[in-house]
Amino acid sequence: MEHLDVPQGDGSVEVVPPTHHTGPLLGLFEALRPRQWVKNVLVGAAPAAAGVAFHRNIFEKTALTFVAFCFVASATYLLNDSLDAPADRLHPTKRNRPIARGDVAIPVALTLSVVLALAGILLGWLTCTPKLGIVLTAYVVINIGYCLGLKRVPVIELGCVASGFILRAAAGGAATNLPLSKWFVVVVSFGALFIVTGKRMSEFQALGVKRGSTRKVLSDYTASFLEAVLTLSAGISITTYCLWTFDQAQPHGSVNPRFGLLELTTVPVVLGVLHVLRLMDAGKGGSPEDLVYDDRLLQALGLVFVVLFALGLYV
Secondary structure, eight states: OEEEEOOOOOOOOEOOOOOOOOHHHHHHHHOOOOGGGGGGGGGHHHHHTTTTEEEHHHHHHHHHHHHHHHHHHOOOOOOOOHHHHHHTTSSSTGSSSSSTTTTSHHHHHHHHHHHHHHHHHHHHHHHTHHHHHHHHHHHHHHHHHHHHGGGGSTTTHHHHHHHHHOOOOOOOHHHTTTTHHHHHHHHHHHHHHHHHHHHHHHHHHGGGHHHHHGGGGGGGGGHHHHHHHHHHHHHHHEEEEEEEEHHHSSBBTOOOOTTHHHTHEEEEEEEHHHHHHHHHHOOOOSSSHHHHOOOHHHHHHHHHHHHHHHHHHHO
């Protein structure tokens, strides 16, 4: 049986079993990270919060925005994995990525990255609004900067990754010409910081002394710092979400939300944040998309949230 010799940070070599191989075509699709496309559902947050998500024109533009973000997001994943392939081979799970394990050639991945980035920007610009094209361009530019070096700058790298979630939410407003409320922006911003910091916290704990060899910036963090940022971002996210729900529950023009139901969404939100905090403290939750797909309790809380939210704003 073949083995992969992986150099360690101390100069030694760890022999690990070979990763699975799927071939270039399936590997290329896997390199697009389709599991992470669930993050792009955030483009529907602004229309949903405004109570107009199911208006035909709004729904169509939101769907196109989702597709455009899938294109540009996958483009940045391909770029990141191409540049990070040597470091990914040192990681216990990232070494299974198609580019790191050798199923996808780096020139092919980089070419497809450019094609997808341009396609996504043009799709948003031409089918929705120029403002969406600008948001998509900003996403690509920030991620290029992240891949080329900002990922190694403490704190700034947290902001770069968090900006991806923020820009997804902003894209929904840009595509449909919906203004974003101050509460919406704050909730999304600190919620994004919470998710990103939790991911770093999970990696910090799971990788132990080898953390610096797989993600250099982790060497510049301490557990107490990451815990403080988690507490700060979680607290502000929950507080501002509560303020938003009570503000939205008041009559606005012809919209008169059903009393009490929108405010009750704070219950699954708070319980969900606490549940995720518990998982992160245990070194889990390093991949938010895995929680969405695999965590049954989080899925149940999400279902309760969606039902209460829909009844509060749409019924």
